[in-house]
Amino acid sequence: MTVLDTRTEPAAATASAAASRDQRRSELANFLKACRARVSPEAVGLPAGARRRTPGLRREEVAQLAGVGVTWYTWLEQGRPINASEQVLEAVARTLRLDSTEREHLFRLAGLTPSRRDDMPCPILDPVSQVILDELSPLPAAICNSRYDLLRFNGAYDALFPGATRPSAPQGRRNSMWCAFTVPACCNPFLNRDEELPRMVGVLRGAYGRHVGEPAWEEYIRDLAAASPEFRELWARQEVAPPRTSRKVFRHALVGEMCFQASYLTIPAAPEAYLVIYTPESPRDRELVEQLVANPSARATDPGHVHIR
Structure with missing residues (x-):
């Protein structure tokens, strides 16, 4: 019989936790640098000066405006293992002109907001969720997670985005972000990409x-x-944005261009999942979607056009 030595497990767990903390500090450092570079001296009442080598504020200027020590802020931006209070981070957030979503992101990276560990790509969903999706037709609707993985969808959604709902999705991934960035422009239905x-x-x-x-x-x-x-390139910008209703313009191979308002609803039973509903902007857009829903044999031949969140 083989006896397993479990004495190394605590050490491994400690090493893993330390690595995660180090990565979080590195992410915090990069985020602060990017935010500092976006704030002009004029925006906070400081002279622009003629000898600035980098855009935005200097570290000492952020420290002065936030009322913290220059050394402390430098260490924070360098990702060193220092403690930051909520009051001090609020001052830094105000100085860097962060909005509510960016402020929340800053706090999480600093370890002040509890992190919900949910590494499952497909959270457990109530079976009723599919009934709700089906009842929403002919409005295209789907349930996704915070990583843009497609979890469930209705027939209207499948009619509009067969390239994302079927096994032919790029790299076998049912994921709208992946489709948005990896499908060639010639086949990508997403028109208002910029x-x-x-x-x-x-x-x-x-x-x-x-x-x-x-x-x-x-x-x-x-x-x-x-x-x-x-x-x-976009990921390197360190920009943070809140989920919100947005306008989507798509080009479908069978019916042409359609415009929608995409709305997002949270799901309390699955905190990292959300319901997205596409509402046609005009009667014509709704008519085109209804044509796709009513003609399943035709939409099945759509050559791989995909869903974009």
């Missing part, structure tokens, strides 16, 4: 703050950055 892609990445960045260091998330970000230079 407006929506930065917002999508900002929402993902906010969710990532709750999962820094988790293997599934780190692999997802790493793979997507490797597959898409455009995603890699």
